[in-house]
Structures are given as C-alpha cells and as structure tokens.
Amino acid sequence: MRFAIPLGIFVLMVGLLGYGLTLDPKKVPSPLIGKPAPAFSLAKLHQPDSQLSRDDLLGQVWVLNVWASWCVSCRAEHEVITRLSKESPVKIIGLDYKDEPDDGRRWLNQFGNPYSASLIDLDGRVGIDWGVYGVPETFIIGKDGLIKYKHIGPVTHEALDTDVIPMLKELRG
C-alpha cells in the first residue's frame, strides 16, 4: 500500500512516455485544414506563357501535390500519384517546388506525367503560403475552396486506399 502512489506515478509516466514514442515529431498538424486554399497564380510547367490560378479551380474537388525533381521521396511517391490519376477523375495539380523548370519537365518525361498541370514555383513563395515544409506534400481542396486534407511526406498506397480515395469520393458527392 505504501508503494501505491509512487508506483501509480511511475506507471503513468511510462504510459505517457511510451505514447510519446509512437508520435512522429516531424508531423506538424496543419492549421490550414478547414481554411480557404491560399491564392496563387503561377505559370504552367508545360505552357510557361499561360497561368493557372486558385480561382480557376474553384467549384471542383482537386488535389495539389507538391513535388520537385530534386526530391528523392517524390520518386517513390510518383507511382502512387500515377495510380491516383488512373483511379480518380479529380484534377491533380502538381506544384514544382523550388525546381528548375527544365529539370522538372525532364523528370516528368522520364517517369510519366500524372498531373493535369504542373505549376512553376521557382522561389518557393507559393510553397510558403501553403505552409509547405517537407516535400512531397499533398492537399485535397473541396468544391467550396477549403482545404480538407493534408498529407506530409510521400503518400503511400495504404494512405491512398484508406484516406485519399474515400475522401475524394465523399467530397465529389
């Protein structure tokens, strides 16, 4: 009985610390979820003369995938994004983040292009506006122009099946 309180505190601390080990400190919850998608107007990677802006996409469900040719895990993610483009009719917009347009185009030529359009964010300003801090990142934007979901790091096949595709179905209604 004498040891009940210290033992209780010990068990509580072990429990809390153990829970702490299962968390990933790299995953910072995004405050942008539920907020309007930040505005942008950027040149398209394959038609640098023409621009695409946030408001052009208003009223439809779309996916923003932040990638770059220098990003190693984007290569791993590429086949998942390709699968998404085949299984879902929503527009996938790529944000070529802090990348040379030539390198970006070569990357898409080499691996295939799952994007409806890719946009050039040469100096990363739009990335900052979207709170991007680790490429790749993936956002889902609803018909109302609000951000519904954010995935940090490469989207896996599992995440696609459990989160992304069901959410896109629900949002398209």
Place this chain on the structure above:
Amino acid sequence: MRFLLICLMFLPSVSMAAIEAYEFKDEQMEQDYQQLTEELRCLVCQNQNLAGSDADLAQDLRRQTHEMLMKGNSPDQVVEYMVERYGDFVLYRPQFKTSTLLLWLGPFLLAILVLWLLIRRLHSQQEVAQPDQSSMQRAKDLLSDKRDSS
C-alpha cells in the same frame, strides 16, 4: 608565417557568419527582424530557430520575414502569418490562449499540487508526534515512578 596561420584559423568562423545581407529602413526594424528570427522555429531542423539555421526553408522564411517587415507589417502580423500556415509549433514562445493554457499553467499547477501534498504530509506527521493529554500524564507518572503497587 605563423601570423598568417593564426589568421587562417579564424577564417571558417568568419565565412559561416555571412548568411544574407538584408537592408532595413531603420534600427527598430532590424531589431524586430532579429527578434522574429530568434523566436520562429525552422520546421525542417526542428531544434533550431530561423536565425540559426542554414536550411533552405529557413532562408526562405527569413526572406519572407524581411519582406513583410519592409512592406510595413508589424512583428505581430508576421507571427500571425507564420502561425496561420505552420501552426503554433513555429513559435518558440507559444501564445497564451485556451489550447496552450495547460502548457503555460501546468508547471505552476503541478508546483501547487506538490506543495499542498507536502504540507499535508508534514501536518499529519506532526499530529502523530504530539501525544494527547492522557498519555502525556501516563508517561509522566511512569517516569516519576508513581505506579500503583498492585
């Protein structure tokens, strides 16, 4: 020759100190900039602030901070901009609000709780140490050998 070598020793520290050369409108703005980059966390290298990090993102966020100050934004507006995008996590000194209440007050609550437990414990020990009137009398009788001779 030796002097030259000694000079060389100081070279790396000099070259590392040169990051960006930003111009400011006045001294106040420069101070604001310094303070902001001290207090904002670099999201990539999570245990460094913007001022201390050479990561790409930290450079971009320093540029963003500088631009916003030059456009006439107040330091609070810069902080608000960062928090809207990266969450409270970017702040090394989180704001005082409902979601951070426990963070700010937790240590004090814990200290009060421990103090209260300590005082209660000391009290109960004192009570045990103080014998009541009748047993005191009995002890006195025993010591002065006034026992009933039975």
